[in-house]
Amino acid sequence: MTLDRYLGHSTCVQVPEGMFTIGARAFSCNRSVVRVEVPEGVVRIADNAFSSCVNLEEVVLPSTLAVIEREAFKGCRRLKRIRIPEGVTGIPENAFLRCEMLEEVVLPPALTSLGPAAFSHCEKLKRIRIPEGVRDLPARVFDNCLQLQDVVLPAGLESLDDEAFAGCVRLEQLQLPETVGWIGRKCFMDCVSLKSMTVPPLVMSVEAETFRGCDSLERVVLPEGLQVIDHKAFAECPSLVDCEIPETTELLSSEVF
Numbered sequence: 001m002t003l004d005r006y007l008g009h010s011t012c013v014q015v016p017e018g019m020f021t022i023g024a025r026a027f028s029c030n031r032s033v034v035r036v037e038v039p040e041g042v043v044r045i046a047d048n049a050f051s052s053c054v055n056l057e058e059v060v061l062p063s064t065l066a067v068i069e070r071e072a073f074k075g076c077r078r079l080k081r082i083r084i085p086e087g088v089t090g091i092p093e094n095a096f097l098r099c100e101m102l103e104e105v106v107l108p109p110a111l112t113s114l115g116p117a118a119f120s121h122c123e124k125l126k127r128i129r130i131p132e133g134v135r136d137l138p139a140r141v142f143d144n145c146l147q148l149q150d151v152v153l154p155a156g157l158e159s160l161d162d163e164a165f166a167g168c169v170r171l172e173q174l175q176l177p178e179t180v181g182w183i184g185r186k187c188f189m190d191c192v193s194l195k196s197m198t199v200p201p202l203v204m205s206v207e208a209e210t211f212r213g214c215d216s217l218e219r220v221v222l223p224e225g226l227q228v229i230d231h232k233a234f235a236e237c238p239s240l241v242d243c244e245i246p247e248t249t250e251l252l253s254s255e256v257f
Helices: none
Strands: 012-014 035-037 058-060 081-083 104-106 127-129 150-152 196-198 219-221
Touching: none
Parallel strands: 012 035, 035 058, 081 104, 127 150, 196 219
Antiparallel strands: none
């Protein structure tokens, strides 16, 4: 059975037993609900199921949950913490976009994928541990997480896409695994507290504006095999004093720095 639409005005809602799916927009834009308990047996939360529930603070998810669809919790501005059950293997696009009060996220070990902007603009999120099965961080996945300071990346991570950490103004350091071969445009733009970065040896290019506006960036270690550095990759980095460019690296613009 599917819960197609909740039309009540209770602050605390316990979804009835016997449901398998929380339907698309089932709670969307409900301004009354503060706490929701989803029962065992539910396997799917459909797209926008809880989007724009602006007063929702807590959701208890069942161990049976396997699928969370796109924008499921988008705009839940007061949601404070979320524990994703063990059976969920992917967090889709915009799933927790603009959950501005979200402080704690626990991701399951079996997780293998994160969607674009999955946690974008989660302004209170301070720490995140990415499970070992995740190979790619997509575009804007953590952009503008203003309090993000502690990030643990999986050992086998292969890529960070455009703006993955852009605007994370409290991020001081981040250790990239040596398996990373791609860092996208504006990936660390406006990370004003970032102090140093070692670019992994498999990375062939520093893309446009990757470190632009990193005010505190003092040291960057570039790999010997680096082929190109693109336009404004290190623009507006006034503290950068230690960055040795390999002899074989081509600067694609006169405005790299």
